Amino acid sequence: xxxxxxxxxxxxxxxxxxxxxxxxxxxxxxxxxxxxxxxxxxxxxxxxxxxxxxxxxxxxxxxxxxxxxxxxxxxxxxxxxxxxxxxxxxxxxxxxxxxxxxxxxxxxxxxxxxxxxxxxxxxxxxxxxxxxxxxxxxxxxxxxxxxxxxxxxxxxxxxxxxxxxxxxxxxxxxxxxxxxxxxxxxxxxxxxxxxxxxxxxxxxxxxxxxxxxxxxxxxxxxxxxxxxxxxxxxxxxxxxxxxxxxxxxxxxxxxxxxxxxxxxxxxxxxxxxxxxxxxxxxxxxxxxxxxxxxxxxxxxxxxxxxxxxxxxxxxxxxxxxxxxxxxxxxxxxxxxxxxxxxxxxxxxxxxxxxxxxxxxxxxxxxxxxxxxxxxxxxxxxxxxxxxxxxxxxxxxxxxxxxxxxxxxxxxxxxxxxxxxxxxxxxxxxxxxxxxxxxxxxxxxxxxxxxxxxxxxxxxxxxxxxxxxxxxxxxxxxxxxxxxxxxxxxxxxxxxxxxxxxxxxxxxxxxxxxxxxxxxxxxxxxxxxxxxxxxxxxxxxxxxx
Numbered sequence: 015x016x017x018x019x020x021x022x023x024x025x026x027x028x029x030x031x032x033x034x035x036x037x038x039x040x041x042x043x044x045x046x047x048x049x050x051x052x053x054x055x056x057x058x059x060x061x062x063x064x065x066x067x068x069x070x071x072x073x074x075x076x077x078x079x080x081x082x083x084x085x086x087x088x089x090x091x092x093x094x095x096x097x098x099x100x101x102x103x104x105x106x107x108x109x110x111x112x113x114x115x116x117x118x119x120x121x122x123x124x125x126x127x128x129x130x131x132x133x134x135x136x137x138x139x140x141x142x143x144x145x146x147x148x149x150x151x152x153x154x155x156x157x158x159x160x161x162x163x164x165x166x167x168x169x170x171x172x173x174x175x176x177x178x179x180x181x182x183x184x185x186x187x188x189x190x191x192x193x194x195x196x197x198x199x200x201x202x203x204x205x206x207x208x209x210x211x212x213x214x215x216x217x218x219x220x221x222x223x224x225x226x227x228x229x230x231x232x233x234x235x236x237x238x239x240x241x242x243x244x245x246x247x248x249x250x251x252x253x254x255x256x257x258x259x260x261x262x263x264x265x266x267x268x269x270x271x272x273x274x275x276x277x278x279x280x281x282x283x284x285x286x287x288x289x290x291x292x293x294x295x296x297x298x299x300x301x302x303x304x305x306x307x308x309x310x311x312x313x314x315x316x317x318x319x320x321x322x323x324x325x326x327x328x329x330x331x332x333x334x335x336x337x338x339x340x341x342x343x344x345x346x347x348x349x350x351x352x353x354x355x356x357x358x359x360x361x362x363x364x365x366x367x368x369x370x371x372x373x374x375x376x377x378x379x380x381x382x383x384x385x386x387x388x389x390x391x392x393x394x395x396x397x398x399x400x401x402x403x404x405x406x407x408x409x410x411x412x413x414x415x416x417x418x419x420x421x422x423x424x425x426x427x428x429x430x431x432x433x434x435x436x437x438x439x440x441x442x443x444x445x446x447x448x449x450x451x452x453x454x455x456x457x458x459x460x461x462x463x464x465x466x467x468x469x470x471x472x473x474x475x476x477x478x479x480x481x482x483x484x485x486x487x488x489x490x491x492x493x494x495x496x497x498x499x500x501x502x503x504x505x506x507x508x509x510x511x512x513x514x515x516x517x518x519x520x521x522x523x524x525x526x527x528x529x530x531x532x533x534x535x536x537x538x539x540x541x542x543x544x545x546x547x548x549x550x551x552x553x554x555x556x557x558x
Contacts, residue, residue: 087105088103088104088105088106088108088156089103089104090102090103090104090110091103091104091158091160091161091162091163091172092162092163092164093162093163093164093165093170093172093189094162094163094164094165095164095165095189095190095191095192096115096165096166096191096192097114097115097116097191097192097193097194097320098112098113098114098115098194098319098320099111099112099113099115100112100113100189102172102174103139103151104156104157104158104174105151105156106142106143106149106150106151106152106154106156106174106176107141107143107151107156107158107172107174107176107185107187108139108140108141108142108151109135109139109140109141109319110135110138110139110140111133111135111136112133112134112135112140112319113131113132113133113134114131114132114133114134114320114321115131116321117131117132117273117321117457118130118131118132118458119131119132119226121458121460121471121474121475122458123463123471123474124463132222132226132273133222134220134222134223134273134275134319134320135220135222135319136220136221136222136225137221137222137293138219138220138221138293139151139219140217140218140219140220140275141198141216141217141218141317142216142217142219143183143185143200143214143215143216143217144214144215144216144217144297144299145178145181145183145202145212145213145214145215146210146212146213147213147215148178148179150176150178150183153178153179154176154177154178154183155176155177155178156174156175156176157174157175158172158173158174158175159173160172160173163189165189165190165191166191167191167192168190168191169188169189169190169191170188170189171186171187171188171189172186172187172189173185173186173187174187177205180204180205180206180210181202181203181204181205181206181212182202182203182205183200183201183202184199184200184201184202185198185199185200186198186199186200186201193326193329193330194318194319194320194321194323194326194330195316195317195318195329195330195331196316196317196318196319197314197315197316197317198216198314198315198316198317199312199313199314199315200214200216200312200313200314200315201310201311201312202214202305202310202311202312202313203308203309203310204305204306204307204308204309204310205307205308206307207307208307209304209305209306209307210304210305211301211302211303211304211305212301212302212303212304212305212311213299213300213301213302214299214300214302214311214313215297215298215299215300216277216279216297216298216299216315217295217296217297218268218275218277218295218296218297218317219293219294219295219296220268220275220293220294221291221292221293221294222273223268223269223270223273223275223294224249224289224292224293224294225292226270226272226273227270229525230271230451231270231271231272231451232247232270233249233268233269233270233294234246234247234268234269234270235252235257235266235267235268235287235294235296236266236267236268236269236337237260237263237264237265237266237267237285238263238264238265238266238333238336238337239260239262239263239264240264241264243336243337243339244260246258249289252287252288252289252294253288253289253290255288256286256287256288257285257286257287257288257296259284259285259286260284260285260286261282261283261284261285262282262283262284263279263283263285263298264278264333265277265278265279265331265333265334265337266285266287266296266298267296267318267337268294268296269322269337271322271451271452272321272322272452272454272457273320273321273322273454274318274319274320274321274322274327274337275317275318275319276317276318276319276334276337277296277298277315277316277317278315278316278317278318278331278333278334279298279300279314279315280313280314280315280316281300281313282300283298283299283300284298284299284300285297285298286299298315300313316330316331318330318331318334321454322337322338322452322453322454323454323455324338338452338453340445340448340449340452341448342444343441343444343445343447343448344448346441346442346444346445347445347446347448347449347452347453348449350371350442350445350446350449351449351453351455351456353371354367354368354371354449354455354456355455357370357371358455363460363461364456364459364460364461364476364529365460365461365462365473365476365529365532366461368461368476368529368532368533368536369532369536371446371533372532372533372536372537372540373536373540375439375442375537376537376540376541376544379438379439380544382438383541383544384544384548386428387544387545387548388548389426389427389428390500390545391548391549392425392426392427393427395425396421396422396425396427399421400418400421403417403418403421439537443530443533443534446529446530446533447526447527447530450476450477450527450529450530451477451527453477456476456477456529457475457477458474458475458477459475459476459477459529460473460474460475460476461473461474461476461528461529461532465482470482472484473485473528473532475528476527476528476529476532477527477528477529478527478528479524479525479526479527479528480528480531483524485528485531485532485535486520486523486524486526486531487520488535489519489520489523489531489534489535489538490516490517490519490520490523491516492535492538492539492542493515493516493519493520493538494513494516495542496538496541496542496545497512497513497515497516499542499545499546499549500512500545
C-alpha cells in the first residue's frame, strides 16, 4: 500500500501542477472589451529642487483619464541604438514604437528572410505625461530641437519642451547605447499667478505583451513592494475593476515570461492600472505639494523596455533584477539556468547543453539510483515468495501485509525503491521546467533545427513544444520500457498504475517545452542503461 500511495502521489502531483495550466490557462479575450475607465495609476519618481517639499503619494484614486494613449499629430523622432530602434512623437514625447533588434516574433531560419522584430509598443503609444490629470499630449504645445538620435556607444539626450496652462514643461530623456533603460527627468516651472498643488503622473501602456502571451506565458501587471513581488494576472478583473491602488512601489511593470516594460520612480508614488481590450496600462503618480509662481520641480523616472535579461535589468537597477523570478522553484531554476548558459558558451548548442546537464545530474544521483536499482533486483528474486504469501493469506489482508513487510525486512528490500530516483528528481524537473518557460536566454534556443533529410522546422525552439510530437512519444516509449524493467510487489492494481504512468506522462509532455522533453528522455535512456548494467552485473555475480 505504501508503494501504491507514492506512485499515486507522483502521478497526481504532475497532473495537478501541469493539468491546471492546461485546463485553466490565462485566457485572452476573443474581442476587445468595452473601454472602461479605471482609477489613475499614480506616478512616483520625484526629485524636488532644494526648496521643494518631499514628494508624496496621493492618498486617493485620481480622476485623470487613464485609457490607452492615442497617438497625436506631431513629427517623429527616431532613437536608434545597437539594441533597439525607438520612435517618439514630438507632441508630448509619446513613445509610439520600440523594436528590439535581437528578438523576433518567430524563429529565424537559415536561407529565409528574417521574421519581424519584437515591437514592445504597437497599436498605440506609451510614456505619456499627465499634469494635474490633464493629458499633456493633448492639452499642451510641444516641440524639440532634436531631429533624430543614433548611438553606437555612450549616451545621448532628447529634450521635449512643452507648455500647458499654468506650467512650462521639459521632458529630458537620456538613452544608453548598451542598455534598454531610459532615464527621464521632468522639470516643471509654474507660470500661474497663484500657488497650487501639483500632481505628476507617468503612464505606460502596451498591447504587445498581451499579443505575445499564451497559455504558459501570461501577460500581467507586477510590482515590487518592500522587497517582495506581487502581481495581478486576472485580465477580466483588470478590465472591469482595474488594479487595486498600491502605495509606494519600488517599481512596477507590465511583463510576460520574456519581455518587460517597467517604470521605477525615485520617490513616493501611487500605482494604479488596468486593461482596455488587449492593452495593459499603468500609472505612477506623485504629489509634489504646493508650487508657487516661478518655482520649479524636478521628478525622475527610469524606464526599462526590453527582454527579461537579468544582467541587463540589474545593470539598469539592482531592484529590477528581481523581475526575473521562477516562483517556488526559483532557488533551483536560477542555478540551472546559469549553468546551462555557461555550458552553451562552450558547446554552442542548447540541446547539447541540456543533455550534458542531464548526464551531470544523473551522475550526482548515481549512488542513490544504484542502491534503488539493486533493491529492485533483489525484489525480483523474492517475487515467488511474495506470490506464495498472497495465495496463503488471500482471505486475510492484514496478515498478508504483515508477512509481506516482514519478508521485505528480512531480505532488505524497499518496495518503494523504484520510485525514489524519480521523487528526488522532481524539484530538478520543475526547476528546469520553469527555466525553459521563463528564461529569455532559452527563447528560440535551438537543438536540431530541421527534421533529418527534410526542410521541415523541428527542434529550432526548445522553449516551445515539439511540433511533430516525436520526442514526447519516444519519451513515453522509454518510460514504458523502464516500467517493464521495474519489478512490482505483485499487486495487480500497482502494476496497472505503473503501466498507466507512461501514458499519463506522454499526454502531459505533448505540450511541454521540447527542451524539457529532451531532458526527461535523456534521463530515461541513462536510467535504462544503468538498470540493464546492474541486472547484467547481478547475473555475472550469480554465475560466478
